[in-house]
Amino acid sequence: MEVFQVWPASLYIAVLVLGLLVGSFLNVVVHRVPVMLEREWRAHCEETLTEPHSLDAQPSKTETFNLLWPPSSCVSCGYRIKARHNVPVLSCLWLRGRCAACGAAISKRYPLVEIGAALLAVAAALAFGPTWQLVAAMLFAWALLALAMIDIDHQLLPDSITLPLLWAGLLVSLVSVDGEPLFTDVRSAVIGAAAGYIALWSVYQLFKLLTGKEGMGYGDFKLLAAIGAWLGWQMLPLVILLSAALGSVVGSLLLLSLGKSRQAPISFGPYLAASALVAMFWGPQLLTWYAQFLG
Secondary structure (H helix, E strand, C coil): CHHHHHCCHHHHHHHHHHHHHHHHHHHHHHHHHHHHHHHHHHHHHHHHHCCCCCCCCCCCCCCCCCCCCCCCECCCCCCECCHHHCCCCHHHHHCCCECCCCCCECCCHHHHHHHHHHHHHHHHHHHHCCCHHHHHHHHHHHHHHHHHHHHHHHCCCCHHHHHHHHHHHHHHCCCEECCEECCCCHHHHHHHHHHHHHHHHHHHHHHHHHHCCCCCCHHHHHHHHHHHHHHCHHHHHHHHHHHHHHHHHHHHHHHHHCCCCCCCCCCCHHHHHHHHHHHHHHHHHHHHHHHHHHC
16 A cells, blocks of 8 residues: 555556456456356256156266366367467457467457456546555446446346345445445445345336336346445436436437347346446536536
């Protein structure tokens, strides 16, 4: 901490580098968690469909596949990526955005996620300085980034991320420094978790009653519950209004520019995540401005 006070720029350099490294890991999370869930689902289906009295009927075994194994490889040729080719952002620039073995183009998603994680870390450092609040804010922001990217790709918000994020928010509310909570107090966090889930669940049920269709998934309920646990119930109206506004604007732009059908599913998780980040960084200022505007 003393180093950061003597040389403030060192804090931003440290979190920038850390953010790039974490961003590289988030790329693995975004790619592999949906695959892991699908494999788990298939394994359960095979176990269910296997005849219990057949000695030869055994669920098929799959190779180990998790966040740590197998090592990263090129999606085009299967070339195992070497450490020197896996340096965040720099390796992509060095290789000119192509695989070192087959020359296939590397998705721009990878460096963008790494840069996004780094920028979120720097934004947290600017907002909170060298405090424990900074550590919590970075973890929260990185989890939201991973969830947003998975939801964009698969219309999925995995329980393996949303539920730990919810519990982490409740546990963080128990922590206080100099008598002040990191983000919100326990009472606000518990109410926020319950209110976040119930709010979107109610909208879901009402929409289904009126239209006979499902307007969103249960993952959205859990994500808003996690956001309520981290930021408190006081921030939920702001998060809901911002996410609805963002969803309307971006959804309209997609309909106009990409010619998407009105029936095409649009992920709501990214808008919730973006709105939660706005609320975390500027929520109190926005609420104060709104109260003054009404007054």
